[in-house]
Amino acid sequence: MLDIRYELTQNKKEKPDESALGFGKYYTDHMFIVDHTEGQGWHDARIVPYQPLALDPAAMVLHYAMESFEGMKAYRLPDGSVQLFRPDRNAERMQNTNHRMCLPSLSTEDFIQAVKALVKTDEDWVPHQEGTSLYIRPFVIATEPHLGVRPSATHQFIIICSPVGAYYSTGINPVKIFVEDEYTRACPGGTGFTKCGGNYAASLISQVKAHDLGYEQTLWLDGVEHKYVEEVGSMNCFFKIDGTVYTAPCVGTVLPGVTRMSCIELLKKWGIPVSEERLPVADVMKASKEGKLEEVFGTGTAAVISPVGELRYEGDVAYINDGKIGEITHKLYDTLTGIQWGKIPDDMGWTVKVD
């Protein structure tokens, strides 16, 4: 249990227009910080006005990317209250990330306490318009000023929040995906299963390449053979082929997404076959030619579900479901967003009230 000190702002910011929030452009009035010192553990938990961090230019995070993060949301319910979606899963995933990256972790209980405390403090920032939410960004950085490569002796765990707009403000339009066959996101023994900063920096060049070619996202193949599908952009990826839904196994190179996990649980509940066997991209293209590639979609916290309408792989193009969102894709989207925004009952036990 964290002992949180509150230092509240005297100058609340003006709230932005809820119909033009975008993603990650506005930040709330406060932030949560707790310090970690080797030999002492976590100390000095506080909620303070949102403000710049003063970092020594030799702080290890700026040189050796000793950093991890999570992404989650708070949702405004019809009755005006606010809830979180499976925050325990984010806490546990951050622990797994931090273990791989030699960073310290909060316990699941303290992580959720900190998230709730900050969301409660900035509760008036949780937007009300259809499809909007408060994006929550917990992150850990190594703050020790030291240029030798070794774990840092000091860290900070910080949470900032950003009100974000409806991801699909003009309806859910399937995206065009470029299958990356040159650059690699992850390989066995690496950090693909973590939310460490380095994974994202390494992915930018392919995103730029996809955009230059007229595609919206990259579909990543495995790093060893460039043969099996793994992720799409920074989302997990699902393929419905001849009645079965395939998604890459979480064997070290794939992020164990909370939305991914929730989709698998819903699909199984609905009696739809799910396979977590490795799926060759060639099989996807072949299924498309045979008319068996029924639906493709990405899953992630930001978009929840992102249908894919077109896949390009080595000059070959697969068009999916005539560029329209598929039936299962739509049902997953409606069910997940229904539970998250409190419009349908949460019979999975996934939501947690911020009270």
Place this chain on the structure above:
Amino acid sequence: MLDIRYELTQNKKEKPDESALGFGKYYTDHMFIVDHTEGQGWHDARIVPYQPLALDPAAMVLHYAMESFEGMKAYRLPDGSVQLFRPDRNAERMQNTNHRMCLPSLSTEDFIQAVKALVKTDEDWVPHQEGTSLYIRPFVIATEPHLGVRPSATHQFIIICSPVGAYYSTGINPVKIFVEDEYTRACPGGTGFTKCGGNYAASLISQVKAHDLGYEQTLWLDGVEHKYVEEVGSMNCFFKIDGTVYTAPCVGTVLPGVTRMSCIELLKKWGIPVSEERLPVADVMKASKEGKLEEVFGTGTAAVISPVGELRYEGDVAYINDGKIGEITHKLYDTLTGIQWGKIPDDMGWTVKVD
């Protein structure tokens, strides 16, 4: 050509004891900063007192590891002057790193100008004792506050300097190396050839494991087959087997080290056969059993040359040259450090005076 503004400190720090500098513990009086803005390019170059950076908590470097760095040194010569070692190679490597990481680069000319200007400003920080030097750390960070994953619109290129001690204060003692067969440093299509922060964060877990097992460094194998030797710790790695010196080829997964390159050039000049073919770790262990593994050493800016006395691979141990530094290893060390500290003539044209 950068137009550098100078804002010099009124409070010079006390210089540390030159016999106890360590590595990366002390920082000089000033730092160099230049800003980069999308559409405007580099602007506002300045040398200012060493001070904390004020970063928005949403600055992209803290979340997505959008950062790169270089490592180089300034050396005090017998006549009291100061010189750099192949700074053009660091400038070019940083350009290659930044291209892969979607970060902006300074031209080689501007990079060297900035390094020289800062070293000149803090020239009294270049230590005089045998084996000491001024470590120079140029780095780029993405400063835009934005949580969507895409290249940043604003960056800073910064240089800080740290007086560092003699790496081998008690003589050159060969290190014990653990061959990593679980974790991966790099794979094709990734960022192994760059000095991006993410490579270093990902390597920490193996360093901790090696220390726990009583070894000083990790020897990294290739990420696809875990079969070929690639790097040792954060150094390039050389193996002298039966008269030929082997080092991993720079094919995307190996850092093109400036010391590595200089060693290869010296070996070729001396008529010693050098192979940049991929070398299986099994061949190294076999050569050891046959008495043909003559020398092993790492190369890097910090240590220059680091002899290896023992290699452990899957329960098998290779002892090299009775735990003593080898003849070629020693000659490379003497020649490189001789040129760097101006004790022998630089007939390779590698050094650049800071005037």
